[in-house]
Amino acid sequence: MHAYTVEPLYVKSGQEVIAADFYRPKTDVPPGVIIMAHGFACLRQFKLVQFAKRFAQAGYAVVLFDYRYWGGSTGRPRELVSIQEQLSDWRTMLMHVSQRKSINSRKIVLWGISLSAGYALELASENKNIQAVIAQNPxxxxxxxxxxxxxxxxxxxxxxSSQDYMGAKVGLSPRTLAVTDPSGLCFVQTKDAYAGYQSIIHPDYYWSGQVPARVFFNLMRYRPIQNLRKIAVPVLYIASKNDSLIPIESSREAATNIAPYVDYYEWDMAHFDIYHGAWFEKAVAKQLDFLNQHVGVS
Incomplete structure (x- = not known):
């Protein structure tokens, strides 16, 4: 097990500054690095920290970042989800990491969960400088x-959503929707979503639970599955059979499109289970096996 430090990292992305935590294991040679970000409407201090710590202890560097408009990153309106700008933030962090001398730029892994796993797969389809991808419930x-x-x-x-989009064009304050609400209109209307989100939120960090509604229509149109046949790097793909957010049929089709580069697993769990207990331990073990096989620690 490696000792490690956690250092603040600030990277310019367009007109904004992206805040990140850099987990640096104490190793004799530059380690491989895992770039991580949360899924829809979350902060880096939520449940991804437990994954980052385990990877750092295993000898891998980790860069865990907040998207612009979120957490420690700059930008207004706050808690806006912009698919294109979040993809741009991923590209910015990938470029930044590839230029850092303290890590091995030939061993870059993209790690995502839910929406960010979709981003990681899309980026892998367009970028040849990635060593591997880990995608959970993408x-x-x-x-x-x-x-x-x-x-x-x-x-x-x-x-x-349309009102918020048009209002933003003329400088009006955002019209928001709750991320999840057990009794009202929200982005994620499934029965287990409210309890699932509550289980991953860190109470010490502000999270309004509201997102400008303009992204609603864009989420419906976002289909990284269309580009997955271009992927030519190893992919660990973990899907949930009981996922109420991601249809299992979509995951099966996606895995078929990535073949023969994919290690695909379906587990008898729900969308948020992978953050907790035995499912978390199983996921970390599988991911470390995958990393040791395709990236390795010198």
Whole structure:
């Protein structure tokens, strides 16, 4: 087990500054590095810290970052989810990490969960400087995931999304939707979503639970599954059979598209289970095996 330090890291991305934590294991040679970010509407201090610590203890460097508008990163309006700008932040962090002399730039791994796993897979389809990808419950097909949204609530959600989008054009304050709400209109309407989000939030860090509604329509149109046949690096893909957010059929199709580069696993769990208990331990063990096989610690 390696000792490690955690250092603050600030990287310019467009007009904004991205805040990150750099987990640096104490090794004699520059280690491989894992770039990590959370899924939809979360902060880096939430449940990804437990993964980052385990990777650092195993001898891998980790860069865990907040998207612009979130957490310690700059940008307004706060807690805005912009798919294109978040992808840009990933590209910025990838470029920054590849230029750091303290790590091995030939051993860069992209690590994502839910929406960020969709980003990681999309980036792997366009970038040849990545060693491997770890994707947990990846959001790969917004059109299919949208089918889980209650049909009777869809017109109202789309209306608010359009109003927020048009209002932003003329400088109005955002119209927001709750990320999840057990009794009202929200982004994630599935029965287990409220308890799932509550289980990963860190109470010491501010999280409003509200997101500008303009992203709603863009989430439905986001389909990284269309580009996955371009991936030519090892991918560890972990899917949940009982996932109420990501249809298992989408994961199976995605894995087929990535073959023969994918190690695909379906586990009998729900979307948020992988953060907790035995499922977390199983996931970490599988990921460390994958990393040791394809990246390695010198």
């Amino acid at each position: 959001f790969v097909d917004g059109a299919e995931s949208a089918k889980n949204f209650p049909l009777n609530l869809l017109p109202k959600a789309l209306k608010i």
